Amino acid sequence: MDARTCLVTGAGRGIGAAVARRLSADGHRVALTARSGDELEALAAQLPGPSLAVPTDVTAADAAERVFGEVERAWGPVEVLVLNAGAGTSAPLPRITDADWQRMLELNLTAPFRMLRRAIPAMVDAGWGRVVAVASVAAKRGEPYIAAYTASKHGLLGLVRSAAQELAATGVTVNAVCPGYVDTPMTDGTIASIAATTGRSVEQARAALERRQPTGRLVTVDEVADAVLLCVASAAITGQGINVDGGAVQS
Secondary structure (H helix, E strand, C coil): CCCCEEEEECCCCHHHHHHHHHHHHCCCEEEEECCCHHHHHHHHHHCCCCEEECCCCCCCCCHHHHHHHHHHHHHCCCCEEEECCCCCCCCCHHHCCHHHHHHHHHHHHHHHHHHHHHHHHHHHHHCCEEEEEECCHHHCCCCCCCHHHHHHHHHHHHHHHHHHHHHCCCCEEEEEEEECCECCHHHHHHHHHHHHHHCCCHHHHHHHHHHCCCCCCCECHHHHHHHHHHHHHCCCCCCCEEEECCCCCCC
16 A cells, blocks of 8 residues: 555554554554553654554544545645544432533544544545544443443444545545454543452453453553554445454444
């Protein structure tokens, strides 16, 4: 594949950082955005190819315009957009506040929508583009105690599917990758929360999450990156939610 201009959101750590490393190793220019400027600069320094760190809070109303503007001034239009920024929250339904609900929608659904909306015109004009959203197996099924997160990820997958249909004849593909429990700092936080609320040890809580997947282990960030890179490479994959979950959800 020709060298492309890529933008990865939530690139400071975990899945986003792994995807950025893989894109750079494949010869692409990689712009990185997240709230953590120090982490972005550290990652940018490690990448073998051209990199650009653009710290921002993707939930800000003007974030898409600011980030895309910086990338375009440096390298031209974004050709590969990886929508990885996201977070989760856990609470029984009666204890989910309006603020909790709104935060999940803003970060996991509205921010990706704004980034996607900003990317599409240049991709369509060029007749080539790749958009990959990192969703979750929670986009495919309901789970207790994560209603706000699950609703936002279902919405993200719906956005991907609709955009893919709209853009199918333009040379632009839009897909989602749907991981199960991945070995990341975000999952470490989930494990700590389970331990704190159930009285189990951290090791017991981690083992419980591992057992949720038939493979009996957490997914690695590189395994998620494999699926993202497949979507970038293929012109025939679009409108899909690709499960990377050790076989937990079969579809």
